[in-house]
Amino acid sequence: MPKRENYISWDEYFMGIALLSSMRSKDPSTQVGACIVSDDNKIMSVGYNGFPRGCSDDEYPWERSADCSNDTKYPFVCHAELNAILNSGGHNLSGSRIYVALFPCNECAKAIIQSGIKEVVYMSDKYAETESTIASKKMFLSAGVKLTKFTPTHKNLKISFDESDV
Numbered sequence: 001m002p003k004r005e006n007y008i009s010w011d012e013y014f015m016g017i018a019l020l021s022s023m024r025s026k027d028p029s030t031q032v033g034a035c036i037v038s039d040d041n042k043i044m045s046v047g048y049n050g051f052p053r054g055c056s057d058d059e060y061p062w063e064r065s066a067d068c069s070n071d072t073k074y075p076f077v078c079h080a081e082l083n084a085i086l087n088s089g090g091h092n093l094s095g096s097r098i099y100v101a102l103f104p105c106n107e108c109a110k111a112i113i114q115s116g117i118k119e120v121v122y123m124s125d126k127y128a129e130t131e132s133t134i135a136s137k138k139m140f141l142s143a144g145v146k147l148t149k150f151t152p153t154h155k156n157l158k159i160s161f162d163e164s165d166v
């Protein structure tokens, strides 16, 4: 029997895991997931955006704007990329790549560079015009981190929990 042809690529597999992780996010406006992969395609870590451990999703604000910035989510939320780096349990991430649904901010860019991640594969760049993203790109360029826009061959993937589909 010939092998299956319609299997997903490595990039689709890892971005798929990043997107599945993002579905755990409680952020009502933007859900971001990240997946860190070694140069021999082993998954090192995953993460999604959320409040730090012990900071209840039900107590901290999910607002995007307020008179006082501490009444918004921004000072408190831990980004998907930082969570993925911190969740890697101290493993050496040198030479790895990070798959992320949304282009990294300047704070995550610093953590990505300092942890030795060599490539960022991203899907959306919806905040490309912001100072934060412009600063990220400047640092990634200086640090020699490769930036790759994700190019899927499948338009979408279906996951079914129906046991008769196995």
Ligand SMILES: Nc1nc(=O)n([C@H]2C[C@H](O)[C@@H](COP(=O)(O)O)O2)cc1CO
Residues within 6 Å of the ligand: 027, 029, 030, 031, 032, 048, 049, 050, 064, 073, 077, 078, 079, 080, 081, 102, 103, 104, 105, 108, 127
């Ligand atoms: N690269 C990123 N990774 C992330 O995890 N985030 C998170 C922070 C917030 O929880 C949310 C963005 O919210 P909003 O400004 O689109 O309502 O996504 C944001 C960015 C953008 O730089």
Ligand SMILES: [Zn+2]
Residues within 6 Å of the ligand: 079, 080, 081, 082, 104, 105, 106, 107, 108, 109
């Ligand atoms: Zn960030």
